[in-house]
Amino acid sequence: MTNKLLDCQYSHTQESAEISKLSPIAEDMQLIFSKIESDLPFVKDNSLQDLMSYTKNMEYPIHRWYQFKEGYSHKLVTTILKDYAPPKNFPAILDPFCGSGTTLLVAQANQLPAVGVEINPFIAFLSRVKTGWFKINPEELERVLKRVLKDNKSARFPLPELTTFHNEEYFPNKNAYELVRLRDAIHRRKTTPEVKDALILALVASLEDVSCLRKDGRLLRYIQRDVITPKEALFKRTMVILEDLIAMENCLSQDTKVLQGDARQLDSLLSQNIVHNKFGLILYSPPYLNNFDYSEVYKCELWLTGFINSYSDWKELRKKTFRSHPESRIPSTSYLKDTPSQREIHLLVEKAARCQDIGSYAQTRAPRVIRGYFDDVFLMLKEQMVRLVPGGYIVCVVGNSKHGNLYIPVDTLIAKIGQALGLELVAIRIGKYRFSRNQKNQRLRESLVVFRKPELL
Ligand SMILES: C[S@@+](CC[C@H](N)C(=O)[O-])C[C@H]1O[C@@H](n2cnc3c(N)ncnc32)[C@H](O)[C@@H]1O
Structure with missing residues (x-):
């Protein structure tokens, strides 16, 4: 994965000098982020408020077969399909973090071809059984x-x-x-x-x-x-x-593919599985930067189904998931750092990772998670762009996070990384605010970051 990105003319001496000045406090970071956000197309969208969680899905056929708490509502997908419809000649939809298959089921109900990717074998199984109803x-x-x-x-x-x-x-x-x-x-x-x-x-x-x-x-x-x-x-x-x-006996069906694999290696995964299409809409919610480890929370399901049979296999799975939690440990990477157009964002992420107010427990683990997470964001977007048709949309549903006293506006950073990759930032639609687990007075945004691929990219 690394070599493609190492051909840049990056001045490491200059960077070391800038980074040695970094060790901000949370308030400094907040000011920096607010300044960046004043130039971004934020909109508060009250109509999305109830659509950001899975709860309502438990009243709907097939969605209700399993309560996947981290999923979004099928109505959110319906709204997005209306607002960012794929072009007629490229109707296929991709969800590279398909979880329980919410996106895929709604695409299916709208007679649109869809492909899902999921790294956790139990969760991929869940999606496969539901979409194969x-x-x-x-x-x-x-x-x-x-x-x-x-x-x-x-x-x-x-x-x-x-x-x-x-x-x-x-x-x-x-x-x-x-x-x-x-x-x-x-x-x-x-x-x-x-x-x-x-x-x-x-x-x-x-x-x-x-x-x-x-x-x-x-x-x-x-x-x-x-x-x-x-x-x-x-x-x-x-x-x-x-x-x-x-x-549903008389309902029409549409064949849907669910691939078990890594969204950071999307293009080769799709090619290996003979999926050659380009997609008109890429819609998903990646793991949030909140230390949530799906392999831990779904451990009973993984072991009862027999997808995991030993502690070493379990550890391997945890290690290779998206770097949103400390158990994920692919060798450290430097994609943002090594890509000239991402240099400012790299410095910003580095500042956040070096913030003095991350909190005592997280002090040792959070910086690695923060750096890894945004390198993974870069990779996922880069891979998605290869398969997105010009004029097509990416809609990324994501929540912000808090590490100690450090507030990280993940939506803003994803927006900046996408822009630096050449995507057009259409909007950041704020769906709702939730409260931080540790600090009940801190409201955390959950948003839709919407990109469009320019015709000439
Ligand atoms: C927020 S959930 C998606 C929920 C989905 N939108 C739904 O409604 O069910 C994120 C998913 O990403 C998966 N995941 C984590 N790392 C991944 C990776 N590298 N590639 C693909 N999927 C990954 C997790 O296992 C989890 O199921």
């Missing part, structure tokens, strides 16, 4: 469900190695064993791969019904409560899938 035969699903629920094979199947499954407070009534037994019963049935996958998804969606663990921000939290049995939960969750499949 029309391949699941409802009668066969019901038949196999009955057989699985009647299967009383009593042999004890080994639990996944992940210690969480071995804690009886987390999984009361030996529910962890029952989950694994049901998983095995699903795998043993003779049926189509689509029916098996739908049942595995229903089983995984049951994790919250049968355990005392709740996803709470970056953590799984223990909450003492009554749980139901895995058989009851599997039945309940599969019934929801069946209901939606029956309701």
